[in-house]
Amino acid sequence: MAALVRFLQSTILSKVVVAVTGLFMVLFLLGHMTGNLQMYLGQETMNVYAETLQGLGGLLWVIRGALLLFLVLHVILTLRLKFLSMSARPEPYAVKNYVRATLTSRTMVWSGVMLSLFIVYHLLHFTVKATNPAYGGLFDAAGRHDVYSMVILGYSNVLISMVYIAAMILLGFHLFHAIESMFQTLGINHEKYNPIIHGLSVTLSTIIVVGFIMIPVGVLAGWIALPAGVIVL
Amino acid sequence: MKLKLHIWRQKNARDKGKMVTYEVDGIISDMSFLEMLDVLNEKLILNSEEPVAFDHDCREGICGACSLTINGIPHGPEKETTICQLHMRHFKDGDEIYIEPFRARAFPVIRDLVTDRSAFDRIMQAGGFVSARTGGVPDANAIPISKKEADLAMDNAACIGCGACVASCKNASAMLFVAAKVSQYAHLPQGQPERKRRVLNMVAQMDKEGFGGCTNQYECEAVCPKGISVASIALMNRDFFKASVTE
Numbered sequence: 451m452a453a454l455v456r457f458l459q460s461t462i463l464s465k466v467v468v469a470v471t472g473l474f475m476v477l478f479l480l481g482h483m484t485g486n487l488q489m490y491l492g493q494e495t496m497n498v499y500a501e502t503l504q505g506l507g508g509l510l511w512v513i514r515g516a517l518l519l520f521l522v523l524h525v526i527l528t529l530r531l532k533f534l535s536m537s538a539r540p541e542p543y544a545v546k547n548y549v550r551a552t553l554t555s556r557t558m559v560w561s562g563v564m565l566s567l568f569i570v571y572h573l574l575h576f577t578v579k580a581t582n583p584a585y586g587g588l589f590d591a592a593g594r595h596d597v598y599s600m601v602i603l604g605y606s607n608v609l610i611s612m613v614y615i616a617a618m619i620l621l622g623f624h625l626f627h628a629i630e631s632m633f634q635t636l637g638i639n640h641e642k643y644n645p646i647i648h649g650l651s652v653t654l655s656t657i658i659v660v661g662f663i664m665i666p667v668g669v670l671a672g673w674i675a676l677p678a679g680v681i682v683l
Numbered sequence: 684m685k686l687k688l689h690i691w692r693q694k695n696a697r698d699k700g701k702m703v704t705y706e707v708d709g710i711i712s713d714m715s716f717l718e719m720l721d722v723l724n725e726k727l728i729l730n731s732e733e734p735v736a737f738d739h740d741c742r743e744g745i746c747g748a749c750s751l752t753i754n755g756i757p758h759g760p761e762k763e764t765t766i767c768q769l770h771m772r773h774f775k776d777g778d779e780i781y782i783e784p785f786r787a788r789a790f791p792v793i794r795d796l797v798t799d800r801s802a803f804d805r806i807m808q809a810g811g812f813v814s815a816r817t818g819g820v821p822d823a824n825a826i827p828i829s830k831k832e833a834d835l836a837m838d839n840a841a842c843i844g845c846g847a848c849v850a851s852c853k854n855a856s857a858m859l860f861v862a863a864k865v866s867q868y869a870h871l872p873q874g875q876p877e878r879k880r881r882v883l884n885m886v887a888q889m890d891k892e893g894f895g896g897c898t899n900q901y902e903c904e905a906v907c908p909k910g911i912s913v914a915s916i917a918l919m920n921r922d923f924f925k926a927s928v929t930e
Contacts, residue, residue, distance in 0.1 A: 462919075538895035550905035551900035641914070
């Protein structure tokens with residue numbers, strides 16, 4: 451334990467933990483996005499997929515627990531680093547100009563804090579269903595929880611869709627700097643591979659943002675429609 | 684050339700300090716920025732006012748003493764240029780210029796634009812050296828070193844320790860400085876025996892001095908008068924992690 455505390459006290463090693471937890475969260479996002487895009491494959495496919503995930507039982511809770519741990523470590527360590535950085539320059543410049551630092555890199559803490567708030571809302575909305583308890587009462591013809599209709603009902607509300615779309619654009623902002631930055635923190639910087647890393651960062655951020663946004667957009671555009679028999683409340 | 688200067692004035696380390704506005708006239712475009720300040724100081728002395736204190740030594744861009752933030756950019760707007768090598772031809776008549784010290788908690792202001800950068804000396808004392816027994820001078824080419832590695836070591840050794848990396852960083856992080864000093868030895872065979880202890884001790888001292896953490900914005904590389912690459916930071920991250928888990 452003492453060794454772990456010492457490990458996390460170092461700014462460099464804290465960042466290694468932030469990078470690794472971030473990497474796992476990016477991998478999760480890719481999986482989550484791919485799974486959710488099954489909304490385009492119809493009610494049957496989507497609900498079977500959701501049921502399979504729920505059927506994982508103990509494993510599902512292990513994955514949820516791990517993701518929560520990664521998120522908490524990621525947030526706490528970055529906030530601690532942010533406070534350290536703030537105390538490292540008590541007297542600000544009267545005039546400050548940037549030569550190289552990008553807008554995305556300068557706003558990581560803010561995009562991160564807003565994304566954390568979004569995650570809380572997202573869990574309350576679709577996982578716990580605290581904001582919309584009626585979602586729990588949806589079942590398809592085979593008696594499965596009707597996740598397909600739940601998502602459509604959720605995104606049919608333009609305001610909710612806008613919140614999700616805005617959050618995903620913010621996520622893209624965050625990932626744009628994060629993915630490339632992760633390689634540097636883990637010590638991977640080579641003139642031969644840097645263009646590839648940059649390309650990967652841009653491509654992955656774009657895929658994740660577009661992939662997630664396609665779901666509320668699909669619902670609003672009518673590409674993903676409610677099956678017969680579901681009554682819109 | 685006539686200029687309006689906003690300069691940070693602070694009597695001593697305990698004084699609160701403030702920006703004061705001055706006007707200077709008769710500036711020639713071939714003057715260096717520091718010579719422009721000399722003109723201002725001569726005027727202040729003639730008026731029985733306190734001249735502006737600023738650090739300078741060689742005025743050739745190689746000592747790392749000069750340390751001014753010009754309009755929010757350490758060493759001013761020109762790439763890979765120390766402030767003593769910045770000439771007034773990069774400014775125009777009537778310009779307003781903000782001149783501030785390098786700002787960081789680890790670089791306390793001593794007076795006006797002069798800061799105490801001895802935190803860098805303490806980081807060097809923690810490991811920025813190669814221990815060698817004295818004796819006869821070794822033969823220059825006794826240990827073969829590839830051209831590429833020798834060049835990388837030299838590129839990092841070009842760091843003059845001015846502190847612009849800290850001054851430019853929004854986190855006031857000293858990572859580029861420490862990375863340059865770690866890398867100049869990491870690329871050479873002579874640096875290998877103490878490689879792990881060196882990076883552990885220097886980084887520990889860096890954290891102790893109260894510098895912030897790196898957030899990979901590379902502002903440091905952009906303002907570095909010697910063009911030190913952030914690839915050195917990646918090398919230090921690698922070395923530090925390896926040393927932390929094995930030492």
